[in-house]
Amino acid sequence: MKKLSVSSASAGRCWQQARGPSSWPAGRTSWSSLSTRVTRRESQPADVDEDDLEEEHVTKIYYCSRTHSQLAQFVHEVQKSPFGKDTRLVSLGSRQNLCVNEDVRKLGSVQLINDRCVELQRSKHEKKSVAEEEKPGRRRRLEPRATCPFYSHKQLQLLRDEVLLEVKDIEQLVALGKEARACPYYGSRFAIPAAQLVVLPYQILLHAAARQAAGIRLQGQVVVIDEAHNLIDTITGIHSVEVSGSQLCQAHSQLLQYTERYGKRLKAKNLMYIKQILYVLEKFVTVLGGNVKQSPNTQSLSQSGTELKTVSDFLFQSQIDNINLFKVKRYCEKSMVSRKLFGFTERYGAVLAPSREQPKLSGFQHFLQSLQPGVTAAPAAPAEEGEDRAPRPASPLMHIEGFLAALTTANQDGRVILSRQGSLSQSSLKFLLLNPAVHFAQVVKECRAVVLAGGTMQPVSDFREQLLACAGVEAERVVEFSCGHVIPADNILPLVICSGPSNQQLEFTYQKRELPQMMDETGRILCNLCNVVPGGVVCFFPSYAYQRQVHAHWDKSGLLARLAVRKKIFQEPQRVNQVEQVLLEYSRCIQHCGQAGGMVTGALMFSVVGGKMSEGINFSDNLGRCVVMVGMPFPSIRSAELQEKMAYLDQTLPRAPGQVPPGKALVENLCMKAVNQSIGRAIRHQKDFASIVLLDQRYARPPILAKLPAWIRDRVQVKATFGPAFAALRKFHREKSGSS
Ligand code: SF4
Known part of the structure; x- marks a missing residue:
């Protein structure tokens, strides 16, 4: 067993402090006191600053590993340990692991489960607006759609309380959710602030947007990354994004038709940004050698092979170096245009899709989509009769947003790979992250201690040089410890x-x-x-x-x-x-x-x-x-x-x-x-x-x-x-x- 740790002077105190008298006391007493405290804060007048209403995060350890079975094994060890009885532990997972709505679960794939869950929540919003519209004097416009019966605020709060009472693995969490008729996916997230130990997969901890969406705050906390031998590759993989020619064409087609339908209702500024996105998509297709107006499946490219560019060269070659991608990205985030497009294609998808090919989304992209906070209602248009309510794949624009975000975050530390393979649909643009430390820097900066542990961490020089030194960690802060093997x-x-x-x-x-x-x-x-x-x-x-x-x-x-x-x-x-x-x-x-x-x-x-x-x-x-x-x-x-x-x-x-x-x-x-x-x-x-x-x-x-x-x-x-x-x-x- 080998481990590297980055610590501050106070690192050694973390466990005691998390469980000490100045923090929340452990066990039932602690949670009831926390509940009281939160309730009191929530009942404060509406004009209190938003920040004051947020729950306090107690000092905690975030333990992450690669697979759910490794995480479950860790939770079982905690259960068996002397700390098992009075540690407030919460396990986080994906909807695929935690969803208890059988109609949604049986869809099987992560993508379909995520999409359906988001859709159900959007329906909840719509249901509210229907109720609003049914007030006297208002004309009813939409039939209310199905919502998830497990997403009730009251039930979620009760589940959150139960989660913190006793250490549970994912399976026990799901069983509890079914019994309490409350969603364990959201219930576990609500439990994060008061938990002392949060057990989670890599993908949530190592991506800033995923952390934010899950409500994780690393400031002053301890992070343990187990099975860390592949950490550099994992961070690189999580932040490298590939978009296919099909996705680019599909996003362009959908956005164009969205604009045609709603263009007159859009503000001039929003319309300008949408036109910029359309322009960028068109140029991305052109740089691959295709034409956005034709089906990507039938377009064969004259050139084939792989080309590698710096980000600025790629932007220049694509002729989009005059577009402010930072502003486009901010517009996408604020307007949630991809989410709106998702709602739009849900209604009019049959006439929009340029090809029957489903967009190739990586598991992590789906995961990120599922974490997007807030759900935007679809454009106010009447539901069509006989509308197909089966969930469809999410908007390809969501995926492309990830690519745009990557282009804006790492100019010197990233490259773009243009891969041209036969037809446009098989070709792709890939953002390659060369310096994973850019994204790890925030983790080591905010945490009081980070432990990288694994059975076979050798050779460790990569971690020291590529990850820690490049993330700005001084050599004195890094402690290396190896405890050998148990065998004679x-x-x-x-x-x-x-x-x-x-x-x-x-x-x-x-x-x-x-x-x-x-x-x-x-x-x-x-x-x-x-x-x-x-x-x-x-x-x-x-x-x-x-x-x-x-x-x-x-x-x-x-x-x-x-x-x-x-x-x-x-x-x-x-x-x-x-x-x-x-x-x-x-x-x-x-x-x-x-x-x-x-x-x-x-x-x-x-x-x-x-x-x-x-x-x-x-x-x-x-x-x-x-x-x-x-x-x-x-x-x-x-x-x-x-x-x-x-x-x-x-x-x-x-x-x-x-x-x-x-x-x-x-x-x-x-x-x-x-x-x-x-x-x-x-x-x-x-x-x-x-x-x-x-x-x-x-x-x-x-x-x-x-x-x-x-x-x-x-x-x-x-x-x-x-x-x-x-x-x-x-x-x-x-x-x-x-x-x-
Ligand atoms: S809210 Fe929870 S239970 Fe309901 S569909 Fe979403 S993940 Fe499943």
């Missing part, structure tokens, strides 16, 4: 093997790895390993393409048949939904072989670094007695995105004496992070044991060895030839199998 030293055997049984040097560079002699030598090594390793062997390849190539070569040469004498062979499946089935068969095979005896002693799994089995999958005990890493999984240097990121780091980060340039260090770190994640799959508990075999002489270089986790690095043996390596492996597994 002799339960792992990490080996770097530099050459194979026939003395072939092992160096899997792009030039050499496809040589038949390299693939043959790798096969011979695996055959030898499978003879002495019991149970499961997991073999990682640097890419899917290379794995397929090696598999085909071994199939032809008869090596697969030789391997199959000792191990049943499995391959990582192409599709995510097949992973579970393959793993089930793999573990059944190992179990069966262990009981039956015979020639076949287990199974051999061919996996890919960074693939579906290199993270989050547990190859404990017999499932993974040996992990083999074939070559070094360097990211593709031909990637335009990686090249730009390397150049950016070389320009912006200082180069320490005797060190490789920052860009090259990035490539090495990406490679070693992936290696560390993969090899960490096999050792999962204190009594577990496994050998770790790194096949490539480049692993023996001191700067590379230094990037292994300390608990592996301290025990690693470099073997120049195969004989001693094989002897060490045979001895290790004989001893361990005898004692287990």
Whole structure:
């Protein structure tokens, strides 16, 4: 376990302060006192300043992790701990996890659930306006539509109180919501101010707009980011936005028709901004080589390929450098034009959509849409008879707003990738964030302490340099702490093997790895390993393409048949939904072989670094007695995105004496992070044991060895030839199998 923390002098006091007498006391008493306090504040006269009506946020810890199952595991640990009884904990999640309206839940996808929920709330607003209009003397204009019965202010307040009384995971929260007939999605958000511990996924914490929409305030709080090994990539991914040619055309078409219908009612200033948005959309399509007036599906582009531009070059090439995007963005935010457009297309969608293709929205964009505060009523127009009430995908303009926002937030730190692929609908514009620290800076600035924790945080230099130093954190504020591994030293055997049984040097560079002699030598090594390793062997390849190539070569040469004498062979499946089935068969095979005896002693799994089995999958005990890493999984240097990121780091980060340039260090770190994640799959508990075999002489270089986790690095043996390596492996597994 490794962790980095950024702290202020008061960080050590946070827990005591959160639970101390000066703060809210814990348990039931605390919540009733809070309720009293809030009620009193809410009952103050209407002319009291808005800020005074807001609930106070007690000092708290925000704990975030990557997946809901990791968050649930953490909540269960809190429940079991001595603090479980009197900690006010609230779990946040998406509507997909927390919605209790069965009619909405059964829609399945995040997008449809978000859209339907927002629509139901909009209906609530409309219902109110209908009530207004039904007053004597007013003519009724609209039939009231369905609203969500779980979105009642009174019930939500009761649910909020219940949530804070006892620690609950997401499932318990949903059960409580059903019982109380109140929405857990909103109820949990209402509970944030009084909670001492808020458990939430990355996406809510790491995006300023999502934080704001969820009502999270980080000032003076403590943030713990678990599983932080991918934090830099996560922040980059969350803030990188891609818009397709289809979305651009669709947004243009919808906005144009909205303007045609309501143009006369719009104020001149609003009309001006809408025309600017239309102009920008048209220019974005033009820069991709398309025409906004034609269907994106039928437009084939004369050019194809990828072009990478700085933000200012992109704006200039698109001929929109004369448009003030900051003002356009502000107009979008204030007017909520995309939300209005969503309502408009809900009513007239059938005649608007230029193609039947649904906009490609990333999960996070949907998530952001769902968090937009306030719901704007659709334009006042009569509902048409026989109107299709089925929810439709949200407005593509919402997604494009994210792209515009990205263009305005990071001029020097961002790039735009123009990807032209065959037809306009397949082409896209992507904003690439080069400096994730821009967005992390606010977190470290506001919090009293930030803890980045993970099982395999090595190499940590990226976090220090790319994230913390670039976010303005002084080196003295960063504390590094590593607590080693729970297993005894002799339960792992990490080996770097530099050459194979026939003395072939092992160096899997792009030039050499496809040589038949390299693939043959790798096969011979695996055959030898499978003879002495019991149970499961997991073999990682640097890419899917290379794995397929090696598999085909071994199939032809008869090596697969030789391997199959000792191990049943499995391959990582192409599709995510097949992973579970393959793993089930793999573990059944190992179990069966262990009981039956015979020639076949287990199974051999061919996996890919960074693939579906290199993270989050547990190859404990017999499932993974040996992990083999074939070559070094360097990211593709031909990637335009990686090249730009390397150049950016070389320009912006200082180069320490005797060190490789920052860009090259990035490539090495990406490679070693992936290696560390993969090899960490096999050792999962204190009594577990496994050998770790790194096949490539480049692993023996001191700067590379230094990037292994300390608990592996301290025990690693470099073997120049195969004989001693094989002897060490045979001895290790004989001893361990005898004692287990
Ligand atoms: S308010 Fe809550 S329960 Fe109702 S639809 Fe939205 S998420 Fe579901």
